[in-house]
Amino acid sequence: MAPRPSYRLTRIPEMTIRRLSVYTRCLLQLEEDGVKTVSSQELADRFNLNSAQVRKDLAYFGEFGVRGIGYYVSGLKAELQKILGLDREWTVVLVGFGNLGSALSRYKGFARQGFRIVAVVDDDPAKVGREIDHMPVIASRDMAREIKARGAQIAIVAVPAESAQTVTDQLVAAGIKAILNFAPARLKVPRDVRLKNVDLSIELETLSFYLAKGSRS
Amino acid sequence: MAPRPSYRLTRIPEMTIRRLSVYTRCLLQLEEDGVKTVSSQELADRFNLNSAQVRKDLAYFGEFGVRGIGYYVSGLKAELQKILGLDREWTVVLVGFGNLGSALSRYKGFARQGFRIVAVVDDDPAKVGREIDHMPVIASRDMAREIKARGAQIAIVAVPAESAQTVTDQLVAAGIKAILNFAPARLKVPRDVRLKNVDLSIELETLSFYLAKGSRS
Numbered sequence: 001m002a003p004r005p006s007y008r009l010t011r012i013p014e015m016t017i018r019r020l021s022v023y024t025r026c027l028l029q030l031e032e033d034g035v036k037t038v039s040s041q042e043l044a045d046r047f048n049l050n051s052a053q054v055r056k057d058l059a060y061f062g063e064f065g066v067r068g069i070g071y072y073v074s075g076l077k078a079e080l081q082k083i084l085g086l087d088r089e090w091t092v093v094l095v096g097f098g099n100l101g102s103a104l105s106r107y108k109g110f111a112r113q114g115f116r117i118v119a120v121v122d123d124d125p126a127k128v129g130r131e132i133d134h135m136p137v138i139a140s141r142d143m144a145r146e147i148k149a150r151g152a153q154i155a156i157v158a159v160p161a162e163s164a165q166t167v168t169d170q171l172v173a174a175g176i177k178a179i180l181n182f183a184p185a186r187l188k189v190p191r192d193v194r195l196k197n198v199d200l201s202i203e204l205e206t207l208s209f210y211l212a213k214g215s216r217s
Numbered sequence: 218m219a220p221r222p223s224y225r226l227t228r229i230p231e232m233t234i235r236r237l238s239v240y241t242r243c244l245l246q247l248e249e250d251g252v253k254t255v256s257s258q259e260l261a262d263r264f265n266l267n268s269a270q271v272r273k274d275l276a277y278f279g280e281f282g283v284r285g286i287g288y289y290v291s292g293l294k295a296e297l298q299k300i301l302g303l304d305r306e307w308t309v310v311l312v313g314f315g316n317l318g319s320a321l322s323r324y325k326g327f328a329r330q331g332f333r334i335v336a337v338v339d340d341d342p343a344k345v346g347r348e349i350d351h352m353p354v355i356a357s358r359d360m361a362r363e364i365k366a367r368g369a370q371i372a373i374v375a376v377p378a379e380s381a382q383t384v385t386d387q388l389v390a391a392g393i394k395a396i397l398n399f400a401p402a403r404l405k406v407p408r409d410v411r412l413k414n415v416d417l418s419i420e421l422e423t424l425s426f427y428l429a430k431g432s433r434s
Contacts, residue, residue: 017422082429084425086422103315107418108401110418153428154421194428196420203397203415204330204371205238207411208301208395210411211302211371212299212301212302212305
């Protein structure tokens with residue numbers, strides 16, 4: 001295990017980061033199954049990955065393999081978690097408490113990975129002041145204060161498209177540095193703020209690709 | 218434009234398919250902006266892509282560039298839509314009508330890409346028999362009949378983890394060939410059924426990666 005002390009962010013494809021998340025999940029499962037060491041080939045075979053890709057992705061961050069042994073499952077998992085920032089807790093605000101916001105507020109996967117939603121923002125008078133699973137619902141006029149008080153760095157935007165840019169501007173002004181956007185809107189953020197748009201139809205399109213191909217061949 | 222008549226599915230990385238969806242969206246935007254032709258470099262610059270990657274991804278499917286011109290925006294868009302199976306309509310059943318299911322049933326992006334939800338399945342007596350935006354809510358005992366009658370090939374699973382495998386087995390028995398799973402459960406499907414798991418925390422992890430790196434350097 002010799003992680004590189006410093007890697008250049010610009011060199012690392014976002015898809016590599018995405019795959020690190022996948023590898024971490026695979027390693028977690030191996031750990032649960034009591035597996036101590038694994039080769040990139042075994043990892044690839046078991047989880048339908050590409051072994052050359054695994055090695056290439058990991059190479060951005062250091063030399064994790066041990067000749068004749070492969071990877072130490074727990075050690076590599078811990079390294080990847082550290083690289084992904086999963087060795088700490090992140091405070092998150094969720095903006096929008098409609099159906100999607102409700103579903104996201106209850107999404108167990110976030111907390112499990114260290115993303116703790118500390119406040120839900122919605123201007124519906126029927127919702128403001130309520131508390132859902134220890135998350136207070138606050139009005140948007142109190143959002144900036146709450147973000148600063150809680151030191152929140154990440155926001156999830158789950159509002160309708162037409163209010164998404166206004167909300168985003170407010171989040172940025174309040175000091176949010178990373179936004180996960182579910183609204184079907186093209187948002188503008190300053191260069192020092194990371195924006196990630198979730199487009200759920202892309203997930204369906206990888207399925208229709210295979211179905212379309214199957215029906216043609 | 219000389220699309221390859223036949224490409225081997227096994228050779229094509231899933232990430233390439235995912236990027237084809239992204240390219241299609243970029244081309245749609247260029248088309249809306251009145252742009253007629255674009256080079257891979259311009260495409261990459263404008264949408265923060267990697268031009269070598271664009272060329273490599275497209276090369277799996279044919280020779281789309283024209284020397285000295287680049288790509289014809291509308292033509293390439295149409296080709297990619299055809300490859301992704303977006304030149305036709307897919308009938309989809311949505312299983313689970315809780316918060317997430319509700320949000321997904323109203324997700325405009327699906328219909329825009331040709332994915333039409335024809336029925337929502339939920340066993341809550343308060344929901345069965347209702348109609349939401351022309352989608353009937355049916356009980357799971359009627360699901361197989363509805364799938365066959367509608368010729369649905371794709372299902373979206375948005376039920377709690379503990380019922381996800383049961384639902385999946387029923388869907389497969391009813392003839393569903395592709396499943397988009399939102400339940401935090403590891404599902405088993407036969408080899409001829411495509412399963413895609415959506416893990417929303419992966420999206421947050423690409424953000425925490427950049428935040429973690431930023432705070433360390």
